[in-house]
Structures are given as structure tokens and as C-alpha cells.
Amino acid sequence: MSSHHSFTFRPAARVAALLLTSVLAACAGQGARQDKDAANLPADPNALVLGAEMALQRGQYLEASQAYLRAAQAANDEELAEQATRVAHEHRQWTVVQAAAERWLELNHTNEEARRFAAFAALHLYRINTAAEHLGTLLDTAFINPQAGFLALLPQLADEGTPSGVTAVLRQLVVKYPEVTEAHYALAQAASQSDNLKLAMEHARKARELGPYWAPAGLLLARMQMLTGDADGALVTAKQVLEQDNQDSHRLEYALMLMQAGKEEEGRKELNALATSESTGTVVERALADIDFQLGNRDSAAQRFSNLVSSGRFVYESLFYLGAIAEGRDSLEDASQIYGRVTGGEFAMAAQTRLARIKAKQEGLEAGLKHLEEFGATRPQYRIDTIISRANLLSSNGDKAGALALLDQALKVYPDAVELRFARIFQLESSDKVDEAITDLRKLVADRPNDPTATNALGYTLVDRTRHHKEGLDLIEQALAETPDNGAVLDSMGWALHRVGRHEDALNYLEQAKRRINDPEVELHLGEVLLALDRKSDALDVWKKASERYPENDELKQRLEKLN
DSSP: OOTTSSOOOOHHHHHHHHHHHHHHHHHTTSOOOHHHHHHHSOSOHHHHHHHHHHHHHTTOHHHHHHHHHHHHHHSOOHHHHHHHHHHHHHTTOHHHHHHHHHHHHHHOTTOHHHHHHHHHHHHHTTOHHHHHHHHHHHHHHSSSSHHHHHHHHHHHHHHHSOHHHHHHHHHHHHHHOTTOHHHHHHHHHHHHHTTOHHHHHHHHHHHHHHOTTOHHHHHHHHHHHHHTTOHHHHHHHHHHHHHHOOOHHHHHHHHHHHHHTTOHHHHHHHHHHHTTOTTTHHHHHHHHHHHHHHHTOHHHHHHHHHHHHHHTSSHHHHHHHHHHHHHHTTOHHHHHHHHTTOOSSTTHHHHHHHHHHHHHHHHOHHHHHHHHHHHHHHOGGGHHHHHHHHHHHHHHTTOHHHHHHHHHHHHHHOTTOHHHHHHHHHHHHHTTOHHHHHHHHHHHHHHSTTOHHHHHHHHHHHHHHSSOHHHHHHHHHHHHHHOTTOHHHHHHHHHHHHHTTOHHHHHHHHHHHHHHOOOHHHHHHHHHHHHHTTOHHHHHHHHHHHHHHOTTOHHHHHHHHHHO
């Protein structure tokens, strides 16, 4: 048990705790059954806490979190409510986090940390109104002013929620703070991440209007102009920012915009001028490394990424790309060694998944699975991701039943993990268990109303695997309204229109999708629509080029063989 809360254990409580331990052991592996299990727990807080600690030691994270919550609800102890909240948060039990944080707020309604936990848990559960209510209170009370609050909360929201969820919350908060520059800035950032460029542009313009001399607003507007195809306008706006505030970091962003606008010579000139700057030198090196990598200049990219590793900046990112370069050269031993060093940050799971794939290829499937399991066991923040990677590795090696069994077991431990729910649905669909996949998708949409990812997934499955084309099309239209520039949703829309016989309209959406994302599924759909329009040679051209880009895609090979 953690030592910092105020409970002491009496002999009677120890007996009760041992009984609780037996109950927890008996119910392990029998599903969440949250309400029923919670009702059977003893009411003595001391027993509950001891039992929770024992459950934690056995990896029974749901049962432990529930026991801590019951203890917090049975005692008027703020410290215990805090402990219950933190334990549940650490183990991603979002329903319990929200309940524990609400209990914490009952005991101390001004506690900012409790309110933050409540807001973030609601965001994970896609309870947008609840999240917005808590965040609105924080903006009123927890910061010097709402302006500072929006800037402080934005990166935290991005870490805790999906882009569409964060956008939905910020849309509500902007209504409350219509004249706050930073509110519109935050919403524009989130809308851009959720692929709603019209909304992002609208609020980037408003932020610039309210804060004409605030450089971040000007640069954000320039980025939105660039993303929406107005390269000349973007450069003008960025230049105006530089005239007001000529910081090296702003010049760097302008240089990258020049590159993006096709003015490569000017952009490289600006970048080279900034390369010796103490504040931007390593950032410039990172940008040039990324440009070289994207252009296929692997030797130059490798040298730059190696320089970054030596400098101690962007280390995990640089190692990941060095590993990818080695893997691309079939230097699998080097790639494995490099990937193994990426143990933190946003590239960790991608690196460890690639390493596991190499191990499975060289040493057998069990070696790859074991690697992922060991990595997740020592790093709780990646535990769910490693489970999904293990399931994908099983499935890609022909063991779809094993993948489903693994995900079923994981959902008993992490019933609120939407990533696991999506992964299980994908495995069901790919195993031709379409009815079960649709049942789970309907439940997901009910649990997360207006979540475009869930709505689109259900709509696409109905369109692609059933005869419910009209219902599927309606759902995809709903998703597209929330995220109109999302490549996956545009692809779904194109495929849905094709399935209802509107081939010309379908072609428009699929061409948009192809510009947004690189995905063989889009190419497959595009070819099918071209065939429906009697454009066989164009379909053949699309599939030939796609097959060159995705040589391991069997569906493309089959389509080409059939067409030839």
C-alpha cells in the first residue's frame, strides 16, 4: 500500500482484505462487470485499500481501481480520493478516473488537479459536454487569465484526447470566450489536427484579427493558408509576421513555407543562414534531415540524423529514422540495434513494433511477441499499444484467432480503452465475423456519439460488407461533417457513393482522398470506380503505379492479374 494516505490497518480489516483478495482472484478473467463486482466489495475502506494494492501486484488493474474507488466513496478522506484517481489514471481506467475525480471534487470542490483529471477522463470517454464544463471552470479559476489557460491546456488536451474530441470541446469553450485570441488560436490548431481546414481557417483568421501583433496567430494563419492551397497568401502573411517580430524561430517557419511553396532555392538559403544560430541550428538540421528523407536522399538524411543524435537533440526521432534507413537497405541487424534504442517518446511504439517484426522474421513469431510483451511490461504507458501490436503481429502471421483472444483478454483489463475496441473490431471484420463487428461498432457509436472515427468505421463497414448502403452513406456524411478533410473519411465517402451507383461523384471524393493520404485501399477503390466508368486503361495505370509503391499488397496484385 502507498504510505502517504492516512489509513491504518486493523486486524479485522486484514481479514476482510484477504476475503476481498479471494473475490478478486475468482473474478479475474471473467470480464469487466463493473457494477456487479463493485456491489460485492466490502465497505471497509481499510480492507478495500489493502485488497486494491494486492490486486495491483497481480496486474488486476480494473479490480484494483474499482476497489480504490469504493474506498474513496466510503471515506471522507481527500487523500484517498486522490490516490484512487491517480491509480485509475495510471492504468487507463477512464470511467473509474472520472468517478474518483468527481468524489475528490465533492470533498474539495476547488481542487484544480481533481478537476483536470475529471476533464481529461471525460475527454477520453468522449463525454464532450462534461469535459467542456470542467475545463471552463479551470479557465475561470486556475490561471492568471483565460488567455494563459488556453495556451497551457492546449498541449495537455492534445496528449489526452483525440483531435476530433479536442476540437468539439474547444468549440464549446470559444462560445464562452468569444473575444479571447488564444481561444480561437487553440480551436484553429485543434481543427487543423482533426482535418477540418475550413473551421481551422475561420478561427485562425479570428485569432489574427483579435491579436494582430501576436506572432503565433499570424504564423498559424499562414500555415492554414498553405494547407488550403494559398501558398502566395501564406508567404505574405508570414512575411508580415517577420516584419513585426524577426525571431530566428519565425524565420525558420518562413523558410520551411518557402520550401513547401516550391521555392526550394530561397528556402534552403534561409535555412542555411539559420543553421549556425544557437537557437535554431539543431531544428534546421532536423528539418533538412526530414526533407532529405522524404526526397529519398538517404545518405544525406542518415548523416544529418546522426549529427542530431550526437547533439543530444531529437534523439529518439533521429534513431527511428536511422533504423528505417538501415531497414530499407536490408541491414536488419543494424536496424534492430538502432530500433532497440528508441525506448521513449512518440516514436517508441513504431520502433519497437518494427523491431518485433524483424525478430519474428529472423527468430520466429514467439520472439517478436515476447519482445513486445517485455517492452510493455516495463513501460505502463505503452502497455495497451504493445497489446495491439502483438495482436497485429499474430494476425499478420495467420493467427487471427490468437489475435482476437489476446484482445478479448485485454478488454477485460482495460474496458475503456477505445484503441483496443477498434483493434478488436478490425480483427473481427478481417476474420469475416462481420455481424459481430457491426454489433460492436454500433455499441461504440452509442458510447461515443459524434465521434467521427467511430461513425465513419460503422458507415464504411455497412457500405463495404452489407447491403445497408443508405444507412452507411448517412453515417459517413455525419463523419465528414466533423472532419471534412480527412483522407480516410473521404475514401469512405467515395466508396459509399460508388456502391450506390454515383460513380462520377465517387471519383471526386477518391481523388481528394488520394491527395490527402498514402493508402493502397484508396488506390484499390479508385481503380474500381474508374472501371465502373469504363476507363479501364486509367484503372490499370492507377493499380500498376500503386503496386510499385506497395509491392507487398496482395489485393493490388490480384486486381492487376484479373484486369490483364
